[in-house]
Amino acid sequence: MRKGRALTAATAAGMVALFFQADAYSHPHVFAEARLDVTVENDNVAALHHVWRFDDLFSSTVLVEFDKNGDMKLDADELKDVADTVYASLADFGYFQLVTRDGKDVAMQAPDKLIADFVDNQLIILFESKPKDALPLKGTVDFGVYDPTFYTAIDFTEDEYMAVDGLPSGCQRSVVRPDPDEAIAQNQSTLTDAFFNDPTGNDMSKIFATRLEVTCQG
Structure with a gap:
């Protein structure tokens, strides 16, 4: 880690910013438990609802x-500052979202905003996002x-924390938790030496991400 580059409060999105210096890390320094609820309307993905603790x-x-008044709690204005900082910090990273259809990336709209809360001494981030174009549930979605920088580990501790509201008949939901060794072996042809030397220099960390997989017939 390079000296003399300590970041200010504007770096509070610790997953890619808070205390994040120019040198890359290959293991997480920030941890969060997540919940993801996918809303389906008329057999199309309508929205993704994220909660990170x-x-x-x-x-x-x-x-x-962010406790500007020193009262050891975050008031509404301070929480908004946190949310706005995280929002700006994650914009270039797609807000850590992974959405694919039949293995191809799906473009997502940027969320309108992020909401920050502080409950039981833990920071909570909530936001909603939507596909840029219609995303019908066909094939495998x-x-x-995932954090492409490997700086933050965001995990779903229970399969039930990845849910679908309005799952059509003929569709099946499953939670996929890749084994790291198997993920590397299966993607060996696409992983270059650069990945092993600096895994933060690309977005291949998504191969290790826990996924909610929805498979539909027809």
Whole structure:
């Protein structure tokens, strides 16, 4: 980590910014538990609802950074500052979303905003996003969350935390938790030496992401 490049409070989106320096990391420093609810309307994906609950250490760091009045809590204005900072920091990373249809990336609209809350001494981030174009549930559609920088580990601790509201008949939902060794072996042909030297320099970390997989016939 390079010296003399400590970041300010504007870096509070710790997954890619808070305490994130120019040198790359190959393992996570921030941890979050996630929930993802996919809403389906008329056999099309209408929206993704994300909830991320961050670990105590990172949450306490955010509290210190954004508690401008020193009362050891985050008021509405301070929480908005947190949300706005995370929103800006994650824009270039697609808000850590993974959405594919039959293996091809699906373009997502940027969320209108992020909401920050602080519950039981933990930072919570909530947001909703929608596909840019109609996304019918045909073939295999995958949803997940991953940090291409490997700085943040966002995980779904229970399969039930990846849910579908309005799943059409003829569709099946499953949760896929890739084994890292198997994921590397299966993608060996597309992984270059650059990935192993600096896995943060591309978006291939998505091959390790836990995914909600919806498979539909017809």
